[in-house]
Amino acid sequence: MTTPAMPSTLQIGLSRGGLELRSYFREKSAVAFTLAMPVMLMLIFGMIFKGKVGNTGVDFRQYFAAGIIASGIMSTTFVSLGISIAQERDDGTLKRLYGTPMPKAAYFLGKTVLALTLSVLETIILFVLGNLLFGLKPPSTPERWLTFAWVFVAGVAVCTLLGIAISSVPRSGRGAAAVLNLPYIVLQFISGVYFTFADLPSGVQHVGALFPLKWISQGLRSALLPDALLASEPAHSWEHGRTGLVLAAWGVAGLTLCLTTFRWKRRRDG
Template identity: 85%
Template structure:
């Protein structure tokens, strides 16, 4: 008598990803907050701020739109994943999953599929909005498309890992949104999302350069905006090499934090 082979963790994880997406889109409030919030911010700031970026010919609204796309990636990964996992830990979902034959990797693959799908959706929606309202153009060359692709993928990977890792910080699921939105909001202001990065105080620039959102924003600007913007960049260069190194370092750090800090149970469960 032969025993049927069990599905691989990857196959189970992909199936869980489909279930995660169905569950997410059933929660209308979560869909609205996650997808619509960056759109609302783009509309508000795009209406308030006009003109060129410093002495360049680049419309500030296009500069801002590229940053909001990076911010949207962080919203659908770092914030949304961190909050969802913290809530699943608090209501006992993770504890029950831990006691099943489900491969542990499948759970994280499912969450990664959800994060990637939402990031693609968010990016597409924000780009279309930026194109219609502010004239944001798609990458103009194959090289710029390649830059857009690797910065997008690297940003999703980094922020997904950090979202999983930071999910262990909130003491309860109810407080997760407040705990995770605080660093997210601060990073937006110090990473050149709402304001040109070179116009920030030097100390703020140094602090922002330590975190991935600054480099994600800069990388997307390099793919979507013309080189005439370079005089407004602090290094007068797109710094693709440094962007890749910083994001790679954060990916390694995020993975290490996931492996060492992730908890399947609540603190009070021991």
């Protein structure tokens, strides 16, 4: 009798991703908080903000909408994953999974499938709202579509790795939301989401430029908004090369932190 072949790590990971999605969408409160928060911020602040960005002729609400899309990517990856993994560690789920024959990489593949799916869904929702309410247009050329695609994929990958890495910081699942939301909220204010980045104090600009959200926001602006906006960018350039380098550096840092600090058990479990 031929022994049936064992499923590959990829197959198990994709299956795990399906399970993650089904479990996630059963939690209506989690779905509402993760997907609705950026939507509510876009609606509220979009109705408040008026005027143009400097002398560029670009509606500030379009600038803001592009930043909120970047912020939404961080919400569905860094924040959502970090909280859920910390809670799974706290309730013993990770410990039980660690004792099964499931390849450990399959667990992270499953989380990646969840993060990517939520990011795509969030981006579509925010873009449709931005288009209907503020006139945000899709990329106008194949080159801009390519820019949008690689910035989106790089942003999801980096924030997913950082979300997995920071999940080891909260001491309990109950405190995870506070630990994850604090840096998320601060980064939104210093990364050109709620304010034109060039209008921020120079010291704040230098701090914001150290983190990936600023570069994800700038990359999405370069794909969605006209080149007239370059006049309001600090470098008067979209800096695609620097954006790629910064996101790559954060990706390496996030992967290193995942490999060296991730814990399958609670601290009190030893």
